């Protein structure tokens with residue numbers, strides 16, 4: 001696994017070029033050889049034409065021609081080999097940058113707060129960001145290629161033209177810049193249509209996800225027809241925007257090429273005057289041929305420079321969008337989380353944990369930005385090795401209390417981790433301390449194994465065993481490599497929950513918040529997993545939110561929540577203090593169900 005590089009700045013394009021300096025050095029050397037070979041080819045072409053004329057006049061030798069032909073063939077061979085090497089390494093450069101950017105991007109998206117993801121639309125942001133990385137890298141690849149294919153070659157051709165006849169050269173060279181300016185003028189249109197296309201493709205991916213995830217609900221409630229129409233509308237807008245963007249992208253390059261070629265007309269007129277000895281310079285046929293060939297090549301190259309503008313403009317739009325997601329913090333967070341998790345594997349499970357001994361919650365108050373006060377003056381403590389059960393009536397704020405630890409929204413009061421305020425910690429430190437499993441298992445369309453490991457190199461089976469899922473997974477079509485579908489659609493509710501729990505346990509954290517992790521399980525599986533969890537979390541602190549109380553006698557402490565306030569105590573104390581708690585516990589079988 002690649003370690004985080006201190007000097008690397010993920011939000012600077014130059015950093016990606018610097019990181020690939022070795023590959024770019026090979027590109028530079030092969031690019032220079034390629035361009036020198038191209039010039040040599042043109043020089044040989046002119047010389048061969050001149051030699052042919054001499055032979056036809058009976059003044060030249062065939063042996064001279066043979067030497068020129070051999071030189072020409074060698075130049076072409078060198079050009080082709082250098083070209084192959086250059087292209088191979090430019091592609092390699094692009095692949096390396098693409099992989100690096102996507103790694104940082106995934107780390108960023110995985111750690112982005114739910115609130116901001118929801119605001120931007122999860123599907124949309126993911127799809128857009130991945131497309132953006134591709135466009136951006138394509139721009140960087142084209143830029144790297146064109147530096148040699150265009151930049152160096154243009155300078156060499158211009159030098160050669162000026163050397164043959166500077167007046168004619170200056171006259172002809174007016175047109176390529178006009179072609180550049182035209183490309184520059186078209187920039188806004190290409191950017192606008194490109195951005196519209198990206199936006200539509202984001203909407204479409206959202207609509208597709210919505211159709212897949214909520215298909216049954218729409219069918220049951222008879223909204224399928226209406227949803228289908230809405231989807232068709234999305235598809236039509238997407239097609240329209242794709243066609244528009246493509247037209248602007250493909251129509252303009254031929255226009256740029258025609259503009260830059262206009263100089264040929266001047267060469268034919270003034271060039272023949274030079275050959276006849278009545279022009280600005282005195283030329284042979286060979287000089288005329290070389291000049292014309294040089295200009296044609298230069299025009300073709302300048303039209304690719306104009307094309308390069310398009311690619312770079314597109315890349316700029318994409319870069320602007322993904323830049324905020326490519327931050328140093330996210331790069332380090334991703335690397336740190338994986339390193340920690342792998343260290344746990346090699347040095348024993350406790351080694352990678354931050355050493356946290358105590359959590360103190362004092363006068364905690366919380367309200368959602370658009371809502372009423374949900375938590376109102378909550379205080380309790382938890383020590384290393386303890387497990388706390390949190391329960392209370394429906395919608396009393398249990399999940400909200402769990403989420404407060406994620407610091408997605410500001411809270412009042414304190415959550416102190418060994419005396420340090422959680423809210424003031426850096427996100428990377430907080431991520432290293434708080435482990436969280438919410439109602440939504442948040443599974444992605446990959447194998448069972450990858451859903452557990454999320455990039456770490458542990459043994460996924462160990463964690464599947466802890467959540468009593470190892471046998472079930474073995475019986476799946478492709479065992480641990482079985483794809484679970486987007487959001488885990490190919491799994492049962494209980495399997496999805498357990499798989500998410502396995503992932504949470506795989507990324508051991510000192511504080512573990514589990515929001516109703518057993519809701520879709522039968523009692524015997526729940527008991528077994530609970531026993532494994534207790535065993536595994538002797539070095540953690542676990543806050544377990546649940547409606548099912550029959551395991552609560554085994555908790556070190558219980559928090560009863562009601563009206564944003566709490567009553568804290570042992571199970572026995574709660575039975576005495578809170579009538580509602582006693583009632584709920586008895587309804588589940590009471591003492592007969594206790595598992596001391």
Ligand SMILES: Nc1ncnc2c1ncn2[C@@H]1O[C@H](COP(=O)(O)OP(=O)(O)OP(=O)(O)O)[C@@H](O)[C@H]1O
Nearest residue numbers: 368369370371374393394395396397398399400401
């Ligand atoms: N993102 C949100 N924005 C605004 N209000 C919210 C949000 N999430 C939850 N609420 C509100 O906060 C209150 C508490 O919700 P919460 O999910 O924390 O309760 P809960 O005790 O976990 O419920 P349950 O027992 O059903 O799991 C509810 O009134 C809910 O409507």
